[in-house]
Structure formats: structure tokens, C-alpha cells
Amino acid sequence: xxxxxxxxxxxxxxxxxxxxxETLPLLEAAGITVTENPETSRKLIxxxxxxxxxxxxxxxxxxxxxVQYGAADFGVAGKDVLQEHGGEGLYQPIDLEIAKCRxxxxxxxxxxxxxxxxxxxxxxxxxxxxxxxREHFAAKGVHVDLIKLYGSMELAPLVGLAxxxxxxxxxxNTLRANNLVECEHIMDISSRLVVNQAxxxxxxERLQPILEAFENASKGTQ
Ligand code: ATP
Ligand code: PRP
Ligand code: MG
Numbered sequence: 001x002x003x004x005x006x007x008x009x010x011x012x013x014x015x016x017x018x019x020x021x022e023t024l025p026l027l028e029a030a031g032i033t034v035t036e037n038p039e040t041s042r043k044l045i046x047x048x049x050x051x052x053x054x055x056x057x058x059x060x061x062x063x064x065x066x067v068q069y070g071a072a073d074f075g076v077a078g079k080d081v082l083q084e085h086g087g088e089g090l091y092q093p094i095d096l097e098i099a100k101c102r103x104x105x106x107x108x109x110x111x112x113x114x115x116x117x118x119x120x121x122x123x124x125x126x127x128x129x130x131x132x133x134r135e136h137f138a139a140k141g142v143h144v145d146l147i148k149l150y151g152s153m154e155l156a157p158l159v160g161l162a163x164x165x166x167x168x169x170x171x172x173n174t175l176r177a178n179n180l181v182e183c184e185h186i187m188d189i190s191s192r193l194v195v196n197q198a199x200x201x202x203x204x205e206r207l208q209p210i211l212e213a214f215e216n217a218s219k220g221t222q
Contacts, residue, residue, distance in 0.1 A: 013075030029217035126162035
């Protein structure tokens with residue numbers, strides 16, 4: 001790709017919502033204030049108080065792709081998203097300990113998951129997290145038919161699309177509201193800083209103080 005950015009310009013990729021909201025205090029700790037609100041602005045490139053730093057707003061699952069190809073120098077993405085992407089071309093220096101949740105298997109209340117697994121039943125599992133689900137069930141030796149969804153996984157067992165789902169759980173409110181129960185914990189999730197490997201070398205001077213500020217500020221939140 002053609003290098004259209006000078007080495008003093010930095011682009012940070014964030015998704016709207018919890019990642020943007022929870023990254024703001026870390027940016028503030030690095031002296032960076034985003035001067036437009038992505039919830040009200042239609043702009044996808046947001047200015048900051050630092051003319052050399054801009055924030056691009058992308059889908060959560062697209063953050064690794066923008067950073068991998070150098071369209072953004074760095075970004076913030078969940079461990080779930082990074083596992084699905086594979087992490088190629090990305091340096092992951094800091095666990096920011098934000099957007100914390102867990103990846104779990106859930107079924108309808110009353111469905112006996114443990115005995116279905118024991119009996120070797122072939123389970124239908126709906127998920128947005130195909131790679132994570134595939135690895136999880138393969139490691140356990142459980143045969144599953146995976147059904148790819150892009151959201152509202154909690155609905156799938158309720159309408160007979162799947163026996164189980166693999167999804168993110170935080171408070172458990174969404175599961176409870178839909179009469180589902182967690183039956184297996186797959187992994188804890190938090191968001192990581194990801195940095196383009198070439199930018200890390202070429203823009204080290206600009207990036208280093210920001211990475212340090214993020215690291216110190218995220219330690220302070222634990
Ligand atoms: P999209 O809306 O584009 O489909 P998304 O639903 O993954 O993407 P967000 O809901 O903003 O986007 O989630 C961003 C990240 O925040 C996820 O990748 C995950 O790591 C984390 N996350 C998701 N849901 C929760 C939650 N309920 N509590 C805490 N962290 C969460
Ligand atoms: C996420 C996730 C679960 C829910 C879990 O959805 O996909 O549905 O949070 O959180 P809880 O255990 O606290 O209920 P999100 O809020 O991101 O909505 P979305 O469907 O727009 O992704
Ligand atoms: Mg979500």
C-alpha cells in the first residue's frame with residue numbers, strides 16, 4: 001500500500017459504544033481529547049485536540065483489519081475479535097482491561113447440556129464466534145454443527161435454530177431475559193491495544209509516550 005501518511009501523523013481505530021467510551025479516559029491520560037462525539041456525528045474520521053492524532057470509527061470486528069494493513073496505526077479490540085481475526089501483522093503490547101466480559105456456552109433452561117455431551121449427541125451451536133467455538137468443541141472432543149450468526153445469538157435456542165450458543169456474557173441479564181443459562185465458560189475477555197508492526201518501528205517516537213500513558217492508566221483502573 002502507498003504510504004500516504006507522514007511519520008508524525010497517527011490514526012487510532014476504535015468502534016462506537018463501549019470501546020470508544022472506555023478508551024476515552026485512556027486517551028485523556030495521554031493528553032488526547034476527541035473533539036467530536038461519534039454517537040451524534042456522521043463523520044468517520046474524528047479530530048482530536050492534537051492535530052497529529054485522528055480517530056477512525058469502524059465496526060468492532062474490523063479494527064484488526066484496519067491496523068493489520070496500516071490504514072490505522074493502532075486500535076483497540078476485544079480478545080474475542082482478535083482470536084477470530086488471528087492477529088496476523090498485529091503487535092499486542094497491552095491488555096487495557098476494559099470492556100470485560102466472558103465467552104460462554106449457553107442453552108435454554110431445562111436443556112441438559114451435560115448429558116447431551118456425555119451421550120455424544122451432535123449439537124447444533126449458533127455463534128458469531130466461529131473460530132473460538134470450533135476450537136473449544138474440538139478440544140473437548142464434542143461434535144457440533146456450527147451455525148454462523150451475526151448477532152442476537154440468544155434468540156437461536158428459543159426458536160429451534162440451535163441447541164446451544166457461544167456468546168459474550170457480562171451481567172447475565174441478556175441470558176436471563178431470554179430464559180437461557182450459562183453451561184460452560186470458554187474464556188475471559190478484555191480489550192487489547194493493537195499496533196501495526198511497521199508503525200511501531202517507523203512511528204515509535206510518537207507512539208511510545210501514548211502506549212506508556214495507556215499502560216499506566218489501565219493499570220490504575222484495576
Ligand atoms: P457489532 O455491533 O459491530 O456487531 P459488537 O457487538 O462486537 O460489534 P460491541 O458490542 O461494541 O460491538 O463490543 C465490542 C467489544 O466489547 C467486544 O468485542 C467484546 O470484547 C466487548 N463486549 C461485548 N459485549 C460486552 C458486554 N456486554 N460487556 C462488556 N464487554 C463487552
Ligand atoms: C453483548 C453480547 C450479549 C450481551 C451480554 O451485547 O452480545 O448479548 O452484551 O451482556 P450481559 O450479560 O450484561 O447482558 P451488546 O450489548 O453489545 O448488544 P449488541 O447485540 O448490539 O452487540
Ligand atoms: Mg455487542
